Amino acid sequence: MGRREKATDSPESSLDPSPPTGDNYYDPDLPRHNADYLDDLQVPCPPHTTQRKLLTKVDLRVIPVLSILYLLAFLDRTNIANAAVYGLQDDLNLTGNQYNTALTIFFVPYIAFEIPSNILLKKLKPRVWLSGCMFIFGLVTICQGLVQNFSGLLATRFFLGLAETGMFPGSFYLIGMWYKRSEAQKRYSFFFGSTSLAGAFGGLLASAIGKMNHMRGYLGWRWIFILEGTLSCVVAFLFFFIIPNFPEDAKWLKSDERAYIRARLEKDQGKSAIERRITARDVLNVFKDFKIILGGFMYFGLIVPAYGYAFFAPGIIRGYGYSQIGTQLHSVPPWAASFVFALIIAYFSDLVKHRFLFVVLTIAISIAGFAILLSVHHDTHTEYAGLFLVTMGTYSALPVIVCWFNMNLGGHHRRAVGTAWQIGFGNIGGIIATYAFLKKDAPEYKPGYGICIGFACLSLLASCLYGIAVMWQNRSRDKSGRDLGLGESEKLEMGDLSPDYRYML
Template sequence: MGARDSNQTSGSSHSPVEDKQQYGNNYYDPNLAHPGAEYDDDLGARCPSHTSQRRLVSKIDLRVIPVLSLMYLLAFLDRTNIANASVFGLQKDLKLTGTQYNTALTMFFIPYIVFEVPSNIILKRLKPHVWLSACMFLFGLVTICQGLVQNWSGLLATRFFLGLAETGMFPGSFYLIGMWYKRSEAQKRYSFFFGSTSLAGAFGGLLASAIGKMNGMRGYLGWRWIFILEGVLSCLISFALYFMIPDFPEEAKWLKEDERAYIKARLEKDQGRSARERRITPTDVLNCFKDYKFFLGGLMYFGLIVPAYGYAFFAPGIIKTYGYSQIGTQLHSVPPWACSFVFALIVAFFSDQFKHRFLFTLIPIAMAIAGFAILLTVHTRPHLEYAALFLVTMGTYSALPVIVCWFNLNLGGHHRRAVGTAWQVGFGNLGGIIATYAFLAKDAPHYKQGYSICIGFACLSAAACCAYAASVLVQNRNRDKTGTDLGLTEFEKTEKGDMSPDYRYLL
């Protein structure tokens, strides 16, 4: 279903002069295009040929997706490499006892959750390339410090500041991607970006198996080198990404003005006006939370974050119980992550092909539940248990990007999307705290409590997806019955975002 009523065209009630006055210097006349371009009545703008359109989208793909994917790969790597470090003796060397290791994992999520929404507001004001590259340098620096800690207190402090530095990476990237693509073409891009978490898991295992051989070099144990070298890598790459991270389409200097005009027009047709130029106010934030769908979006993500982080933080420890050596454990952690990346791209391809999200959340979640059910009930067949890890990763990490994409791209306008994306990720990461205490050392090697918790929260996510699907279906039908002629100006519709009577949600 389209985001705008077919009888409405972007800016149809205003002249370019009026729009220029209302939207400021960020307004681009949608009728700008290269010579010979044909006028598209449905889009309300002059459009390049189909070949030129494909080239333009490919140009955006090459500039936006690889850069953000690399950035988040390193962020997720620095966030979860503590699991690889644990296999090489972090807990023993720092003399951690009881649940101290779990508490250190939890410390990351406190600032990570609290500062999600403020971070997206800052990103909108400072520009993405400035804010995201600065955050990347800081989390790389903190990761280096994590490799130098001498006790539990130092580990707690570095985990706290790591969460603070990484708070804007994921919601900021998802928010930015959503402002470049139509909803029908975004899922493949989202899943490729989110797949960087799977690649980080695979790359982390390979890297840790190699770095672990540096044990004792210059007086540092292997687990310390994991943090130091991976932190240095993030710091160095952050300088390059300052010049490579894209800003919003309205500000992209690497596009021609007619290209910006076309991109803006096609996105307005699909999602409504963005209101990029207007700052987010406290009233905007409050109005967002008057929409109950915000809470459903948070629950969808929250439920699946528990198994996602449960696996990310504890997979090496689980695999180690199957009888592998330290190096063997790291190497065996790679294949499930690699398969989850490929499967996520397959799910994304068909989701975009059918322009549908709902079923592509439920099927992968069911796979993850099946994997956890095997792990919960089978304890004497290591090969089957290892195979179940593939179901867990493939299901969890292919459903998560669909959930975030579905909710994010059903939000109209910059302010609702900035707040909504940060809220969903921030609230959802409360599940990360639960995950850190789900798998306790005393429960090894069967981890029945952890697997049971993951099954329960995966079911919660599935239920929230069903409720969200029902809500958008009902609202679309109600708007079809009510009609769009409610006496609202284009500016008022822009302010409402997806709450505008013109807007139609994607199921």
Template sequence: MLGKHSSNEENSIEETHAVGKISNNPEAGVVYDELHVPCPPHTTERKLTSRVDAHLLPFIIVLYLLAFLDRVNIANAKVYGLVEDLGLTGNQYNTCLTIFFVPYVVFEIPSNLLLKRFSPRVWLSICCIGFGFVTTMQGLVQNYGGLIATRFLLGIFECGMFPGCFYLLAMWYKRAEAQKRFTLFFSSTSLAGAFGGLLASAIGKMSGMRGYLGWRWIFILEGTLTCVVGIIFLFTFPSFPEEAKWLAEDERAYIRARLQADSGHSGAEKKLTLKDALHVMKDYKIWLGGFMYLGMIVPAYGYAYFAPTIIKGYGYSATMTQLRSVPPWVASFGFGMIVAVASDASRHRFMYALVCIFIAIAGLAILMTVHHRINLQYAALFLTCMGTYSAMPIMVCWFNMNLSGHRRRSIGSAWMIGFGNIGGIIATYSFLPTDAPYYRKGYIIALSFICLAVVATCLYAASILSENKKKDKSVHDVGLTDYEKTELGDHSPDFRYLL
């Protein structure tokens, strides 16, 4: 339960297994009447949350790991000769990276509207099969035109993965317990980066088999794996709490109650429309969320797409380059989870996000100014990866969990990710072959955008503090019905934003 209780109250709640009255302390989050929904006698809140973890987290982690792997394995393929084999010249490789983000930016919100209509199980599984098939076909292209077409289709099928999974996560967990889950999911990118480097180093040895070079086998094998997993997910992937058949009715009622006590009524029964999207977009905090993510995406994709190229520039062979790309991702995963646990324990997001951002800034500053000192430059890659990929899940969780209800979360999360991925387009043109081996221009662009993230993060923190103060001074008992509170979402006078 969300709220500040005495230790005796907490013990009493655990013993009676009930959702009790929520404190009127502003730090406690929302303030709602007593729900009086008992926890089923055969379980406890902790056990039920563990069951949710087991039925939800493995699926979304594997899904996003495969999505990110299929998205960035082109960087591994480049090391094994993709550019030379297809005869790419000038900035054609960068254009192929860029075209992926066009549908990613345009179709995020429509994808979340479709996810709500068809359910996460159906929509996300179909998308998984789609981007797996396109990745496989990417291994068969013969020229620049074929590569750019498959990258565009990959963006169409992948655009719903990230906001859809964050939206799904936000509908299962309370805010005080969400950061660990968000970071674990987001860290699929780190696992994919590490796994991708190891897998590419192994697959690259298949070069020449059946007449295909190693870079083609990377796409063919990884895409085929994704298709198989997508077909399995079509029958097994989890959905929203209201549709969870693996829960008994009393368990579903309890989960709905604890989430309502934390964030208000979800409004799951309502259909989402374009009018809803336009209404949500009138909130300036939604725009700040987009700029926070935009500022982080540029260094994030700059690293994901070009780290193997940068490392190869240090004089390593293709196989050693793939292996050297693994440790920074592993370090990023471990550091991100430590930060997430601390963030949940302290019920705070803002300062953790800033600390991680400053670590990334330190790494980028070293890369921009230090040359011919390979060990220090390699260490700076660790700082950049750790800081960037630890700050991003904090920002996304913080923003998503400060939105209440299906309508505002589905649209707000899609906007944040969609708008933010404009940064992906910028990142792909930041590290050009003409700037090798120092890539000073790319590092300057990444630093500039990460500073934008700092400004947007500080403005967002100031805005929610201001909103909380206004609500504290206003009259709480204004006679609003549950339906009216649902329509207001986090604008409800009872809701308190988490800093």
């Protein structure tokens, strides 16, 4: 990157015709000892640091914390699958589809409160809201290990869904307010990879905890909930002090660093409008954009295979003839493979600054995996290989889809509502997934695999329509031009609907 004498040599190098003043503004005309520029945005970096150093500082504070937070959230919602291997259903005398109903009840509050949760996150600040929710879902998980009957299990699963409702959309929303669109995929995939790590970690942990069977009078499945819930509560207390807020409120950054982060995001995504609260009218206006609906179906279609695997993989693997501990250990490699593959996909997606083709590729891999499981029933090695394709495809496609949609939403208001909608609506697929794999269909589970293929195809179709929509709107705006007589405040309210905004394909 070459050094330039003056940031204002080009009209595109200025930040704003009427830039803000005060501590949150970095003056590009001040003398600089280190003129570090972004190739495409031309935003000057503060003189005491470089872009790479500053992004590394942000990465170390934002991504690991949110990844651990969601790892524990995903672990606490899916560890019931590991507990089932150790006799949860027999001990609680669950009959028929009661186990599936217990899985389903989690999604009722989880879906209903996604959008209110993101609004509260913006109002209360991420540090307070996310750590508070984390402590509550850890406490509920502990209670889940103490239940004595089906009713108690239903109650704890319901409140677990209520406590976890803000974890995923809140974290994705927060990450999106720190990074440019071309930088986001690697961060999103690493964060989303915490689901794969949770699956792998959960299998390893469950294999060890299973040896505590009958310790202090508790069966092994109860210890899974008690110990993992306790871990979440302890981490939540620590995270209250370190979960990052939005860039505008980040006291761990210097004032000129905050201004630089904010300026580069404004150049890439438009102004955020964080200073105005979200109203009911804002929420309604978001849904006037048909792309918002498509974003929901993109995620919805893949959630069915994602939760279908997460909730039933131990049972599927147990059907291959492994012992209880062997089942837990064999559940680890597919999760680990999906984590590595997701990072590879993310790296190349950011490298070429493209999302659509990577979505098509990964969904196709997922469909291939389910096709193997649907058609092969007497070759354990081939079936096990199919599980790798399922996890690698599904759990690599999900972060690309959410990142693509989320980072194409401009401003706090549209992003807060749009992200929550996508995750909330999409998680209706979790309800379908909980009834896709029934005990009567074991061990072949043909209906379940067929359902997963169908919904993966739905996600692929919605993604294709979304890709066509953003490409068409970009070309339309290029033809009509940027200057339509709109003021800065009007463009601010429009977010990504502004004529200045260009979507990433």
